[in-house]
Amino acid sequence: MTGGAEGIDTVEDLLGARQIIEESSAEQYEELADSFEMSNNVETAEVFKWLAEWEGEHLMSAANGAPPPGFQWFVYDPGDPEAVHYLMRPYHAWEIALTNEERSLAFFQAVAERTSGDVRDLAWQLAEREQEHVRLIRDRLAATPEPEPGWDDDLDPPNYDM
Amino acid sequence: MTAGSMLLDAAAHAGFYGLMGRTSGPQIRGGEAAALLRLSPVPVEAPDDHFDILLAIDWLNVQRFAAELPLTPDSLIITDPDAGEVPAAIAAYGARIVELPMKELAKKIPGGRANMIALGAVAELVGLPVSAFTETLGKALKKKRQDALEASIAAVNAGAEAAKALQATARLGVPQGDLPPRWAITGNSAAGYGAIRGGVRFVAAYPITPATEMLEWMAPALQKVGGALVQAEDELASINMAIGASFGGTPSLTATSGPGLALMIEAIGLAVASETPVVVVDVMRGGPSTGIPTKTEQSDLNIALYGLHGDAPHLVLAPTSVADCLFTTQWAVHLAEAVQCPAIVLSDQSMAQTRAVIDRPADLAFVARRETVSALAAEETYKRYALTGTGVSPMAIPGTPGCQYTADGLEHSETGSPSSQASDHLAQLDKRLHKLTDYQYGDHWAVVEGEGDVAVLTWGSTTGAVREALALAQADGLKARLVAPRLLYPAQPEKMAEALDGVKRILVVEQSHLGQFHKYLRAEYDLPTRDVTLFNRPGPLPMRPGEIRQRLLSWR
Amino acid sequence: MDSKTAAPALTAKDFKSDLKPVWCPGCGDFTVLSSITKALAELGLRPEEVAVVSGIGCSSRLPAYLNTYGFHGVHGRALPTAAGLKLSRPELTVLAAGGDGDGYSIGGNHFLHAARRNADFTYVVMDNRVYGMTKGQPSPTTEPDWDSALTPGGTGLSPFRPLVIALASGANFVARAFSGDPNGTAEIIAEAIKHPGFSFIEVMSPCVTFRDEQRQWKTQVRPSPVPATSDRSQAARRLMTDDGFNIGILFKGDRTPYQPPLRARMTAADLEAEFAL
Numbered sequence A: 001m002t003g004g005a006e007g008i009d010t011v012e013d014l015l016g017a018r019q020i021i022e023e024s025s026a027e028q029y030e031e032l033a034d035s036f037e038m039s040n041n042v043e044t045a046e047v048f049k050w051l052a053e054w055e056g057e058h059l060m061s062a063a064n065g066a067p068p069p070g071f072q073w074f075v076y077d078p079g080d081p082e083a084v085h086y087l088m089r090p091y092h093a094w095e096i097a098l099t100n101e102e103r104s105l106a107f108f109q110a111v112a113e114r115t116s117g118d119v120r121d122l123a124w125q126l127a128e129r130e131q132e133h134v135r136l137i138r139d140r141l142a143a144t145p146e147p148e149p150g151w152d153d154d155l156d157p158p159n160y161d162m
Numbered sequence B: 001m002t003a004g005s006m007l008l009d010a011a012a013h014a015g016f017y018g019l020m021g022r023t024s025g026p027q028i029r030g031g032e033a034a035a036l037l038r039l040s041p042v043p044v045e046a047p048d049d050h051f052d053i054l055l056a057i058d059w060l061n062v063q064r065f066a067a068e069l070p071l072t073p074d075s076l077i078i079t080d081p082d083a084g085e086v087p088a089a090i091a092a093y094g095a096r097i098v099e100l101p102m103k104e105l106a107k108k109i110p111g112g113r114a115n116m117i118a119l120g121a122v123a124e125l126v127g128l129p130v131s132a133f134t135e136t137l138g139k140a141l142k143k144k145r146q147d148a149l150e151a152s153i154a155a156v157n158a159g160a161e162a163a164k165a166l167q168a169t170a171r172l173g174v175p176q177g178d179l180p181p182r183w184a185i186t187g188n189s190a191a192g193y194g195a196i197r198g199g200v201r202f203v204a205a206y207p208i209t210p211a212t213e214m215l216e217w218m219a220p221a222l223q224k225v226g227g228a229l230v231q232a233e234d235e236l237a238s239i240n241m242a243i244g245a246s247f248g249g250t251p252s253l254t255a256t257s258g259p260g261l262a263l264m265i266e267a268i269g270l271a272v273a274s275e276t277p278v279v280v281v282d283v284m285r286g287g288p289s290t291g292i293p294t295k296t297e298q299s300d301l302n303i304a305l306y307g308l309h310g311d312a313p314h315l316v317l318a319p320t321s322v323a324d325c326l327f328t329t330q331w332a333v334h335l336a337e338a339v340q341c342p343a344i345v346l347s348d349q350s351m352a353q354t355r356a357v358i359d360r361p362a363d364l365a366f367v368a369r370r371e372t373v374s375a376l377a378a379e380e381t382y383k384r385y386a387l388t389g390t391g392v393s394p395m396a397i398p399g400t401p402g403c404q405y406t407a408d409g410l411e412h413s414e415t416g417s418p419s420s421q422a423s424d425h426l427a428q429l430d431k432r433l434h435k436l437t438d439y440q441y442g443d444h445w446a447v448v449e450g451e452g453d454v455a456v457l458t459w460g461s462t463t464g465a466v467r468e469a470l471a472l473a474q475a476d477g478l479k480a481r482l483v484a485p486r487l488l489y490p491a492q493p494e495k496m497a498e499a500l501d502g503v504k505r506i507l508v509v510e511q512s513h514l515g516q517f518h519k520y521l522r523a524e525y526d527l528p529t530r531d532v533t534l535f536n537r538p539g540p541l542p543m544r545p546g547e548i549r550q551r552l553l554s555w556r
Numbered sequence C: 001m002d003s004k005t006a007a008p009a010l011t012a013k014d015f016k017s018d019l020k021p022v023w024c025p026g027c028g029d030f031t032v033l034s035s036i037t038k039a040l041a042e043l044g045l046r047p048e049e050v051a052v053v054s055g056i057g058c059s060s061r062l063p064a065y066l067n068t069y070g071f072h073g074v075h076g077r078a079l080p081t082a083a084g085l086k087l088s089r090p091e092l093t094v095l096a097a098g099g100d101g102d103g104y105s106i107g108g109n110h111f112l113h114a115a116r117r118n119a120d121f122t123y124v125v126m127d128n129r130v131y132g133m134t135k136g137q138p139s140p141t142t143e144p145d146w147d148s149a150l151t152p153g154g155t156g157l158s159p160f161r162p163l164v165i166a167l168a169s170g171a172n173f174v175a176r177a178f179s180g181d182p183n184g185t186a187e188i189i190a191e192a193i194k195h196p197g198f199s200f201i202e203v204m205s206p207c208v209t210f211r212d213e214q215r216q217w218k219t220q221v222r223p224s225p226v227p228a229t230s231d232r233s234q235a236a237r238r239l240m241t242d243d244g245f246n247i248g249i250l251f252k253g254d255r256t257p258y259q260p261p262l263r264a265r266m267t268a269a270d271l272e273a274e275f276a277l
């Protein structure tokens, strides 16, 4: 989302973009994990926690590049009030993760197609790795029961008050 | 009004003491007004039982405050033949009436004014030398031309000359020799100066009678000492600005009167919960609602003590005289900062707008000293609301690295993070109470004077009248004690028990229709006797020494 | 070497506290929080030099989620509290933050006067056109026909126009942002903090719990077709045709911020002279 392949011309650009993708993903998964924990949706929180840690591991191996100006990455669309729901199930969390991995795969492929030489080689390398991620998340998703209809029936009125 | 101030100043320069209050109608300009002066060779703190001289330049609408101008048959009424009949409400006192053609005399002097004639006449009658006016007039007219000064002096002389023919009633006598350094000050400026001496450097406020003069005195004074006064859009803004500034580490204050205090109450609770020191001076006036803006009353005690929602212990203090406005406000700043809590200071219109000649107050060591943190050991987490032995937790001032926290009006844990747990609530409530009740307030908690098995309990500006009444009663052979708490909250039960040890009869004197102080005493203290009599009255009429003395003597 | 200059550059993460937000998953306020941290990091500020003041509401919970100094005060009074802090401690970077109910309803008067007073701090309003915290009542910016339990059939009142009011009251920086664009929002916030005087940012921040129709916003918003103007009347003319979905900085003024000098010329003891006889 918003991270386009257009501005990526050098190895540095690409490494920077990759860093932003991984950092942002880790951070946003963690934020989601926290917020589902707060809403006492433990199972979904655990999926996001796992995803945050998993992304975190990639982070450590990330070499430092210079992020292209304006490049940003979102796990889910922050402008869409329906992107997440406080009752959503682990299945939905894996769906979000799958979309995210597919999008980064598509991103690296797009970079590879519009560049050449070192940049192109690196982009293919990253795309390959992403392919693996996609497979892994897809397996997880397949192993997760689909939510029953009516999962978002909300019997509890929101509780705030101050 | 100006003539009254000049008379007070001239008397002060001649070595006398005195005070001047005022009363006026509601008009913006040209309304009826009276300057109420009491002059004396010794310090005085309260209006006397009656006036010896009533000088009227005109009588327009005087019936509106005739009750505030008590006279006796021995008093002297000076009236201008141009002003017409002495109104019945005044004539009814039976005082001797003499005529003095003040307006006519003034006309004979180019640039002369009737009030200067009046000034000269009164000076002559009380025995004040005309020379005492030269300096006072010079100061008052310094922006005017020299001939204005000369005209005024000529008018004062003419008035004095004309008064020689009148038979004098009360003479001032001779001033004391060897006078200590003295000040002329109003309660409002005294409170303002006390606040600045205590360390206040930020004030936000919204104008309201009778607190405005305090703010008007403070605005330029703060500029001189590196502080600032901000005129806020309303009292809600005033108090919250003061809280914001105090959060930033600057001792802060706001001043208002009853209607403004009512608007500030929610935020005072915030200062309690967030443990932010702030001083709120409430210059009381007649209430409820807009009430009587220009007149005094002691009827904001309940709201100051008990007006906050939730269990919200905080400091409530009250000065007992014009001079004490300085001490008590300075002390309030010191206490608020020391225990990190809001302090409400209850002054009132009569003290605040009375200009008094007083002995120079002592220099006081009480200044703002807030417990703060400067740095943390690495890896230590800062706990803004840590449970300490005293209940006071060192405060991190924004800018201090490593101690960032969010101050909160939501109930919180020791670190400041919001918590609705019973245990956190109880712990923080306990802490906020004990930091107040465990603090050592020393002897300043009250004015305690005299001896005997009778005690008069009072507070605020009525203290002066009670003190004088006790001196009068003593001359009649009655010994009594005076106890006037300066610190109203937290109550000091042990100290009160000591002050009232052996007392068999108590008179409570206050200026509130509901007897708010009386009820407070019964709620907060175990008085040593059930023989407690209440002498109360709403404003604006002051409690006078003679009537208090009468009550006491009737007990014998 | 000065320890301050030697300190490593901080990232957005360094401006987040350990406290977990109580917001509903998906609430727009999450990204506003990220945008603020991003802006503070980009400006090279240190957490202890920053204070964020708020009132009461879901959005007003924000200061506690930051690793800066914070003050979570009473409903509607963030602006005066922030002003008191800034005016007495001009060297601090001060932000006020809160919701549309907090800022435009109960605190509406302070909004006018903060703009008029023009003290140098930044005000971020997370506008979700609803009272989130008290469970879904209309706010001043709510559409007239929005149905709620408290106002069946809608309020029938025309909405408050925050940018118009801010501009007319004298705000020195006026912008609209959208929480769905955190980077854009971060840039606007950074610009607002840098700009002297009272800077106002209206952030459209959807409430997923009470206003799920706000999902439309992401398709409706668009970057403002014109750059910021420094001409107040031109800005006002633009607002006349504004449909509420133009995102960006509308106005950057050149009013001198209000700031008392705080320079001592004498001591408190010196003041005594005026009372002495």
Ligand SMILES: Cc1ncc(C[n+]2csc(CCOP(=O)(O)OP(=O)(O)O)c2C)c(N)n1
Pocket (backbone or CB within 6 Å): A161, A162, C056, C057, C058, C059, C060, C075, C098, C099, C100, C101, C102, C103, C126, C128, C130, C131, C132, C133, C134, C139
């Ligand atoms: C004096 C006072 N009145 C009412 C409330 C109840 N209250 C708390 S938050 C709120 C409105 C919050 O709406 P908004 O400011 O738009 O913030 P949001 O929750 O939508 O972020 C109200 C009315 C209160 N806390 N204090």
Ligand code: SF4
Pocket (backbone or CB within 6 Å): A158, C022, C023, C024, C026, C027, C028, C029, C058, C059, C128, C132, C133, C206, C207, C208, C209, C210
């Ligand atoms: S109620 Fe609305 S504004 Fe409040 S946290 Fe939930 S989504 Fe956000």
